[in-house]
Amino acid sequence: MRNLGFLLALLVIAGLLLVQRNDGPSSRRMKATETYLVFDIRPFGDIPYMAFIHHIDRQRALARTATQGYDEPCKRKKTIDGYEVNEQLPTDQCVHMEPAKVWRGEWVSQYEHTVFCPAEAEQTECPIPNDRIWLSGAIGGEIGNRYLVSFVGRKTKYPGGYGHFGLYQSEIIVDRMISLELLSAIE
Numbered sequence: 001m002r003n004l005g006f007l008l009a010l011l012v013i014a015g016l017l018l019v020q021r022n023d024g025p026s027s028r029r030m031k032a033t034e035t036y037l038v039f040d041i042r043p044f045g046d047i048p049y050m051a052f053i054h055h056i057d058r059q060r061a062l063a064r065t066a067t068q069g070y071d072e073p074c075k076r077k078k079t080i081d082g083y084e085v086n087e088q089l090p091t092d093q094c095v096h097m098e099p100a101k102v103w104r105g106e107w108v109s110q111y112e113h114t115v116f117c118p119a120e121a122e123q124t125e126c127p128i129p130n131d132r133i134w135l136s137g138a139i140g141g142e143i144g145n146r147y148l149v150s151f152v153g154r155k156t157k158y159p160g161g162y163g164h165f166g167l168y169q170s171e172i173i174v175d176r177m178i179s180l181e182l183l184s185a186i187e
Helices: 002-020 055-063
Strands: 075-080 083-088 101-110 113-118 133-136 145-155 170-185
Touching (some): 101 170
Parallel strands (some): 133 170
Antiparallel strands (some): 075 083, 113 133, 145 170
C-alpha cells in the first residue's frame, strides 16, 4: 500500500513538473487537445513490473522514466579482479517462469535471432511477426537453419520484451532437448 502511495505521488510530481516547465522563449502553452507523456510507467523492456522475482527489480522497472537515467532491472554490481562490473541475471533468475513442459515446433536459428514457433499455434509460416518466442539454451543446431524440435522447457509467465533488443513477446529456456531434426537451410 505504501508503494502505491509513493507511485501516485511520483506521478503527480512528474505531471506538475512537465506542466510548469518553462524553457524560455521557445516554450509554449499546452493545448487541451494535446497529449504529452507525463510519466512513462512502462516497465523495462515492456516487461510488466509484476513479472520480476525480486522486489528491487520491480521497483527499478516502475522507477524508469523516458527522460531520466535508471538502474536496469536484473543487473547486479559485482567486483572482479578489483573492478566493478554489472552482471545481468539469467532470465529464469530474473522473471517468473511457467512450470516446465514438453514443447514441439519449429525453431529458426540465425545470428542474433532465434525464434520458436510451437506446433499447437497452427501457423503457416514461422516466425509470426507479432507473436515471437526467443529460444534460449537449444543445443545441437547450427546458425542458418530451420529445425523441427522437441524439448522440455520453461516459458516466461508474463509477455513483454525478451531476447535480442527485447523484440520477443516471451522466452522459453530449454532444460533438455528431446529431438532435433533439420528441416532446411535459411537463404
